[in-house]
Amino acid sequence: MGNLRHSVFVTFFIPVMALLLIFQLTSSLYAKTAQAETHRVRVGLITNADKLAFKTTGKYQLINKKSGEIIANLKPGERWELTVNNNRMVLTKNGEPAGEFNDPLVVQGATATQVSILSAVTTISSNGSNLAALSGDGKVTNLGTDLSKYQVRSASGVQPMTAGNSELALITLEGPGNTKRYRGDMEFKISNTGQLVAINELPVEEYLYGVVPSEMPVSFGLEALKAQALAARTYALRAALNNKNMDFDLAPTDASQVYGGYDAESPMANRAVQETAGEVITYQGQLIDAVFFSSSGGFTDNSEDVWKNYVPYLRWKEDPYDKNDKHYNWVVYNTVDQLTNRVNQGLAQLGYQQQFGQVQALEEVARTSSGARVKAMRINGLGLDGSPLTVEVANADRVRVVLGLKSSLFTWEQQRDEAGNLTAITITGSGWGHGLGMSQYGARGMAEQGYNYRQILQYYYTGVDIVPNYGR
Structure with a gap:
């Protein structure tokens, strides 16, 4: 789209009874968390490679997408490589043969999230996937992956929320002119032209972590970054709707919007995404083309x-x-x-x-x-x-x-x-x-004059609404 590219401490009190409810209804919580993550996007990172390689950090599995078979439980430091022979993907692990496949392969995060109540101390363990908290009134709050910014009120007072396994799950992709780390999952398949394709699938909010600072300088300020986050979120979700029958929704370049993965992330840009999570721009109830x-x-x-x-x-x-x-x-x-x-x-x-x-x-x-x-x-x-x-x-x-x-x-x-x-x-x-649409330098100028992100967006996009919950 363009050539442009801190975390706030939040005290979040969760009553012990609500935490006990989470513990008792873990499967329900996971279902709601999964529902919140249905807003996922697929980014075609590489579409014409002769060879690809990847490594992982955190808990991942390599899965046959068609059959669901677990091919391997991946360990950090292992180097996996894919080439093509007779229209089959040839897989090696640390240089040793590991099989040949016709079906797409997916590097997928292993699900190991658990909640435990130990006396008056609450601990949440995670493999890096987003967590959510269910309050007494049934409200689900997405906690994200950084638990250090939350506190829990228990019988013994306020306690820090900790992650038993806080290692961030990332995939390092090595391809033609590209070695970057990415959140989410990674699919590998063979294209119609017989070359390798790498597709990064992840929740839209995590995708935005790699988009916002790639499209707008973080020096433009928080309100301008929030405006960019809404424009990019709306653009991505509309693309996902329009391209739902395609192999992927978005390119990582300005053919869609620039996506730099985990290595492009910035605390300030992440904050802009988190503080506007789920908000989109609509016109007469429909997602706009937020160019x-x-x-x-x-x-x-x-x-x-x-x-x-x-x-x-x-x-x-x-x-x-x-x-x-x-x-x-x-x-x-x-x-x-x-x-x-x-x-x-x-x-x-x-x-x-x-x-x-x-x-x-x-x-x-x-x-x-x-x-x-x-x-x-x-x-x-x-x-x-x-x-x-x-x-x-x-x-x-x-x-x-x-x-x-x-x-x-x-x-x-x-x-x-x-x-x-x-x-x-x-x-x-x-x-x-x-x-057409929002000027990024104009958004910076409005932010510097004290306008908030909603005012910025409603200036550049005529007659639009800013709505929560992805416009549902």
Whole structure:
């Protein structure tokens, strides 16, 4: 989506009777915890590898996804490697053969969560999976994995809540140009092209830990990070609905939104996710397409001007909060040959068949509703065969792509020789990104002026609601 990237101490008093209820109704609690984790996403981390390897920290099992057979109880430090032979996955453990498989394999967290009551002291043991507490009125509170921030009131007073096994469960994935650690589970399978695929499946909240600081700098402040968390959560859950029949819901790049896994996490960003857990953005009861971008250049725009379709909550407005020195008044200079090459690359990227031998002029056709962005442009010149060629490009985001610019908010000057031939072009612009929805620099500006995350979101997305419990 974009190029942008502390934990608060909470005293949580759980009456002993409520804890006894948890102890007595452990299976019910687990069922409710599992229900809370049905909001899971699948991220296609790697889709075309010849070889993949993984290690684990914490308790994991390797399972045949189709049969449910447990292939191995994984131990920390073991290195498992997968290659492909005759459309079968070949598995090795520390360099030794460990089997061949047609079915997908899943590295899955072992379930070993337990609650015990010992006299007046309460201890919660976990393998790293989220825990939840059930209060006397039946309310389920997600405790997450960091129990150190909670306290328990018992007959002997306030006691710290401790984890008997606090080791965080992580999977280290080694792939082409990628060695990172991830929460959740990992599925390995063979694609239709005979290559290895790695898919990370995990609760959406844990996924957001790796997204928010990858998409927005943590220096932007807590309220801006909370706004980013809601936008990213809403975007991810909508993608999961739209792609439920696909192998995975999201890519880890800006083709979806940037996801850096555990190694990208930040305490401040995690706090933003935790303090907004379950909150999403809706329009007339439906999850919105919560698109966002880096910098508006002073204006957002209408969806039908930038992309194609009318979207009622993606409306243009002035953006006085987006102020930065990084993405304003940038200049791009191209000679006519450089411009021709750039235009040809952009046309090919957009699927046009036409190619220029030489670009001779750029002509503005229309601007967006805000008046800030170039909505349509006519490119005049000579084709590869030397005959006259004119190509019109619309809408605004396609104009940005065809010229290779950070934004479609720009003006230009064309330099010509004495004979009137185009020799060069100087483009001056502001902003970075498509210009629809939330500006990340604008969110920072609003936060610095004292606006909270709800106000930020309701400014950039017109007529939306902020609702709890994933919009259910």
